[in-house]
Amino acid sequence: MLDGEPLTVDELKALARLPTREVLDAQLVGVVASPLTGLVRGLNGLIQGLALQLGQIAEQKASGEPEGVKTHEPEAEAEAEAPAEETSTDEDKE
Numbered sequence: 242m243l244d245g246e247p248l249t250v251d252e253l254k255a256l257a258r259l260p261t262r263e264v265l266d267a268q269l270v271g272v273v274a275s276p277l278t279g280l281v282r283g284l285n286g287l288i289q290g291l292a293l294q295l296g297q298i299a300e301q302k303a304s305g306e307p308e309g310v311k312t313h314e315p316e317a318e319a320e321a322e323a324p325a326e327e328t329s330t331d332e333d334k335e
Contacts (some may be wrong), residue, residue, distance in 0.1 A: 243256075
């Protein structure tokens with residue numbers, strides 16, 4: 242009997258298949274904690290990235306390399322911008 246009503250065999254079997262109260266409580270906690278876990282992981286990734294950047298800045302300052310100044314090599318840029326010349330061979334003409 243459940244709430245004063247008799248249960249059928251199928252209803253009784255369905256109730257027997259339900260997980261225990263502890264398992265249901267754990268599932269509920271997992272569902273509630275899931276968004277919080279995602280938030281914590283996201284924030285952790287941001288903090289880790291910030292820490293890496295700060296470490297690189299500290300290394301730059303320790304090595305004496307000027308901040309924000311990139312080395313400029315005009316010869317390398319000129320080579321990259323110039324189109325490659327096509328070479329023709331006797332085989333290409335055939």
